[in-house]
Amino acid sequence: MRHNTHMLFSFFMILGIYELFPILNKYDPFIYALILALFGSIFPDIDHPRAYISRGYWSILSAAIRKTTGHRGWTHSLFGAGLFTGILLLILWYFKVSLFLAFGFFLGYLSHLISDSLNPTGVNWFWPKRKRYGIGLIRTGSRSEDLFAVIIIILTALLIYYEVLYGHGDLFLLPTNQ
Numbered sequence: 001m002r003h004n005t006h007m008l009f010s011f012f013m014i015l016g017i018y019e020l021f022p023i024l025n026k027y028d029p030f031i032y033a034l035i036l037a038l039f040g041s042i043f044p045d046i047d048h049p050r051a052y053i054s055r056g057y058w059s060i061l062s063a064a065i066r067k068t069t070g071h072r073g074w075t076h077s078l079f080g081a082g083l084f085t086g087i088l089l090l091i092l093w094y095f096k097v098s099l100f101l102a103f104g105f106f107l108g109y110l111s112h113l114i115s116d117s118l119n120p121t122g123v124n125w126f127w128p129k130r131k132r133y134g135i136g137l138i139r140t141g142s143r144s145e146d147l148f149a150v151i152i153i154i155l156t157a158l159l160i161y162y163e164v165l166y167g168h169g170d171l172f173l174l175p176t177n178q
């Protein structure tokens, strides 16, 4: 799946989760969670040399990771999600930043695994178990991916409309120190 489809899907998923559980906004403001989710949603493809995330300085990390796995190996698993979220937690802790920020990244990462699972290749969710789970609905770069993106855009727009109407758009405001 293309990186922009992954980003779209993570936006939709995180907005949906925050609409369902508005309390989350108190601990990890939506705007911060969204930024980290967008990053998390493209991160797993660091195992692919031509992926969007594997450019520039990231290519060094990508090359190192590719020594340990092929595309959609452990990076595309709950283990990978946990490992990179753990590393992010350590970084946040070191710089004395709120640990809740890692939550958005974790959700974004999961959204990548979920959307890749719509692909025939599937996802190695329970690595090191070898079994891949995929429902073969969408081939990367195909018309079905375009259609999927359009549906996600419409659903996201509806969620934004709902938020503005019933939540007064509070979710989209930067947090203030009361």
Ligand SMILES: [Zn+2]
Pocket: 001, 044, 045, 076, 112, 116
């Ligand atoms: Zn992927």
